[in-house]
Amino acid sequence: MDYSDAIQTLKNSDPILATLIEIVGDCKLSQVQHTGDLLFSLSRSIIYQQLSGKAAAAIHNRFLLLYPHSPYPTASQILNTPDDVLRGAGISRSKILYLKDLAQKIDGLPTLEELQTMDDEEIINTLTPIKGIGRWTVQMLLMFTLHRLDVLPVDDLGIRAGIRKLYGLAELPKKKNVEDLGQMWKPYRTIACWYLWRSLELS
Missing domain, CATH: 1.10.340.30 (Hypothetical protein; domain 2)
Incomplete structure (x- = not known):
């Protein structure tokens, strides 16, 4: 799947996330899509x-x-x-x-x-x-599984930890803060989340 439009949109709307995208590289979300019923x-x-x-x-x-x-x-x-x-x-x-x-x-x-x-x-x-x-x-x-591109799981600990790390926060953001921040990433919040999860694997 080609995520180039999504990535360009995210880079334009969020310069901090743009730096992470440059470090991580191409989005490989399609490689972890699930099969099955x-x-x-x-x-x-x-x-x-x-x-x-x-x-x-x-x-x-x-x-x-x-x-x-x-x-x-x-x-x-x-x-x-x-x-x-x-x-x-x-x-x-x-x-x-x-x-x-x-x-x-x-x-x-x-x-x-x-x-x-x-x-x-x-x-x-x-x-x-x-x-x-x-x-x-x-x-x-x-x-x-359903490949929806604009999903933001505000309860996900990995997403909250990724935001804390990337944006230099003193503590984990509350759900409301995640929701507010995620407004910048519409309509590609799923792609932004994939990059936040990857950020936790970086040293």
């Missing part, structure tokens, strides 16, 4: 909740290895997996509850194709009634 995407986001990317990736990989004969775990496979097996993969008790609740309800949810026809807030309102799926979890789906 809605169950796969949401279960991945549930596992990633409140964990560092590295720890979450390791647990998610162990989760997928429980189902070696399927490209993606099915709802029935998740429901039939004993809790202690999921715990052995590193998944917390609360997340096991969320995953199984999701697996029970997935048939009543829209498909990814159906979600593509809905706007962001409509998707958030459709999915957040499910146990363990909050606004952040749906925003990860919007960014990494």
Whole structure:
């Protein structure tokens, strides 16, 4: 995917972010876009909740290895997996509850194709009634599965830490401050977030 227009827009509107973009280089967001169905995407986001990317990736990989004969775990496979097996993969008790609740309800949810026809807030309102799926979890789906370019997850600790580092703040910005700052990045807030996450990997 070509992000050149988005990057030029961000550079013009935010000189501080522009310096980070120069350091990091080309946006590789499309390389981390997720495949799979809605169950796969949401279960991945549930596992990633409140964990560092590295720890979450390791647990998610162990989760997928429980189902070696399927490209993606099915709802029935998740429901039939004993809790202690999921715990052995590193998944917390609360997340096991969320995953199984999701697996029970997935048939009543829209498909990814159906979600593509809905706007962001409509998707958030459709999915957040499910146990363990909050606004952040749906925003990860919007960014990494549905390829929405103007998403700003103000609850994301990595985004807040990236802003604190990049803009030289004394402490983590509050959600309102993130929202206000993000006005500069419209309509490409997803791209700005990708660069903020990358900033945390720089020494």
